[in-house]
Amino acid sequence: xxxxxxxxxxxxxxxxxxxxxxxxxxxxLFGSYETIAAVKGWILNGMFILIPAMAIVGGSGMSLGAxxxxxxxxxxxxRMPIIAANGIxxxxxxxxxxxxxxxxxxxxxxxxxxxxxxxxxxxxxLTLMGFNMRDGxxxxxxxxxxTSVKILGREFVAADTLAVRLAKPAGFTFxxxxxxxxxxxxxxxAGAGEARIxxxxxxxxxxxxxxxxxxxxxxxxxxxxxxxxxxDLQVAGPMGSFTRAEGQDRPSVFxxxxxxxxxxxxxxxxxxxxGGLNNISLFYSxxxxxxxxxxxxxxxxxxxxxxxxxVATMSDIEDSNDWVGETGRINAEMLSKHLxxxxxxxxxxxxxxxxxxxxxxxxxxxGVDKIxxxxxxxxxx
Numbered sequence: 411x412x413x414x415x416x417x418x419x420x421x422x423x424x425x426x427x428x429x430x431x432x433x434x435x436x437x438x439l440f441g442s443y444e445t446i447a448a449v450k451g452w453i454l455n456g457m458f459i460l461i462p463a464m465a466i467v468g469g470s471g472m473s474l475g476a477x478x479x480x481x482x483x484x485x486x487x488x489r490m491p492i493i494a495a496n497g498i499x500x501x502x503x504x505x506x507x508x509x510x511x512x513x514x515x516x517x518x519x520x521x522x523x524x525x526x527x528x529x530x531x532x533x534x535x536l537t538l539m540g541f542n543m544r545d546g547x548x549x550x551x552x553x554x555x556x557t558s559v560k561i562l563g564r565e566f567v568a569a570d571t572l573a574v575r576l577a578k579p580a581g582f583t584f585x586x587x588x589x590x591x592x593x594x595x596x597x598x599x600a601g602a603g604e605a606r607i608x609x610x611x612x613x614x615x616x617x618x619x620x621x622x623x624x625x626x627x628x629x630x631x632x633x634x635x636x637x638x639x640x641x642d643l644q645v646a647g648p649m650g651s652f653t654r655a656e657g658q659d660r661p662s663v664f665x666x667x668x669x670x671x672x673x674x675x676x677x678x679x680x681x682x683x684x685g686g687l688n689n690i691s692l693f694y695s696x697x698x699x700x701x702x703x704x705x706x707x708x709x710x711x712x713x714x715x716x717x718x719x720x721v722a723t724m725s726d727i728e729d730s731n732d733w734v735g736e737t738g739r740i741n742a743e744m745l746s747k748h749l750x751x752x753x754x755x756x757x758x759x760x761x762x763x764x765x766x767x768x769x770x771x772x773x774x775x776x777g778v779d780k781i782x783x784x785x786x787x788x789x790x791x
Contacts, residue, residue, distance in 0.1 A: 416470035417546065423463040424539045426456055427501075431532040438525070447512040454509040457502060464497055486545050489538045496531045504528040556593065556644040557582075561637060562618060568703040570626075571669065572635055573611065576619040576643065584614055584648035586676040592621070593644040594633045601633030609672040609760075610648070611704075613679035619645075622672050622703055652760070652786045653677075660756055661689040663749065665740060665769050667761025668696055671703055673786070674760065678711060678718075688717030691749060693740050695765070697726040699733055721748050740769065742776050752776050759785040 430453050437449040468490055504524055511521045557579040567573045584590075593605040612620035625631050637643075654662060654677050664674045671694060681687045692712075696702040705722060712720035723736035723744065736744060745752055757778065759769045766787045773783055 416467060417543075419463045419466035419470065420539065420543055420546070423460060423467055424536065424543065426460045426463070427532055427536055427539070430456065430460075431529065431536060434525070434529065434532075443512075443515060443517060446517070447509075447515075450505075450509040450512040454505045457505050461497070461502070464494070468494060486542050489542055493535050493538050493542075496535050500527065500531040501535070504531070556646045558642040559619070559645045561639050561641050561643065563639060564635070567622060568705075569700045571622060571624055571701075571703045573620055573622045573703075574634060576621070576645070578617065578619045579645065582619075582648075584610060585653045586610075586613060586680045587650070587653040587673040588648040588676075589650045589673075590619070590621070590645050590647035591649065592634075593646075594630060594637070595642060595644070598633055598637060598641075600636065601629035604628075604630035604633065605644075606630050607649070609650075609652075609676070611672045611675040613676050613683065615680065615683060622669065622675070624669050650786075652758070652784065654758065655756060659689075661691065661749075661754060663745075663755040663757045664690065664692040664694075665757060665759040665761075666692065666694045667740075667765030667769075668701065669703065670759075670761030670765065670786075671708075672760075674758070675704055675708075678708070682711050682715065682718075687711070687715040690717070691719040691755070692721065693745070693748075694720065694722045695740050695761075696722070696724055698724050719748060740772075742772055745776075753778060755782070757783045759783065761787070763787045 433449050434453070437446045441449070504527065508521065508524055508528065511517070511524075559579060560577045562575040562577055564572055564574050587609070589607050589609045591605055591607050594601040594603060596602050606623075608621040608623060610619055611622045612618065623631060623634070625635060652673055664677070666674050674692060678687065678690075678692065681690065692708065694702065694705070694708065696705075699705060699722075702722060702724075708720050708722070712718055721736055721744070723738060723740060724733050725737070725739050727733050727737050738744070742752070749755065752773075753776075757769075757773055759766055761769075766785050770780075770783060770785060774780065
């Protein structure tokens, strides 16, 4: 819903600025002074729609971009302050000043200088907003071609957590940590046309694709659980840039909160097969062992790879009295207990919004440079 609101508000804002800009140019080139004055009045009144639309775009955009460090998201965030500054500091004041001068019939040199400034600022915002809309479509995967894939099987891998195995399309390649966009078929009895972006849990070498998701009250999740094996889904991708940096000797620390383990599963499985798990530590936080997807597999991989450290911690052990590992939430003390130097690793963090924010704040408090923190927030459970 938030993504849809952001897109609608962005389209309204872009359309209004485009209409303001083109009507200004046309009226100046071909209209009378009376027409120019009418256009200026219309533009001023239109600001009462444009400003709220842009506020919604900015607020929803920052919310959607929170906890995401992909290049496209970062680029969109950098454009947003320029768009806002142009709107508040230039376009809005110019609308008032130019309307007042046009209503008074004062079409002097100052009027046309200010008109030029307004047109330049408007053209700048049109360009930047167009780029942001393009990048937004890229982030959702809607601009990517789709392929049909069959559901091969399903199994519960933790409480309310379903792993879905899909046939891998011919020639499909991806990097560990990337994601796909899955769409329920249009003729499905429930959830028709619903889509979600899900991280790939399987490794690139595996014959099939696997995604793991929490089951929540959404049409997409319920359909994914109920559709019979053999059903064709639409898949687009791969997408995303949350991948582990290669060719560097620094240790890697994975911080996973709940279902945030999925992109790390792909990385760990791939590195386990190639013998590249040395110098990697995984901190995996859940409420209880019953909630921890693929915990046994990760423990087995850790036991078979002395260079790979897996630290699982449970924040609510009332339901798991037999748990003998770490307890509580991941914090600086826990990291210091298992890592010799907190400033040395590159940190990768995935999980719900609250978890990601807490991890970034915690790492910053220990002096970790933000350039050494890669993160991605999971939402829409």
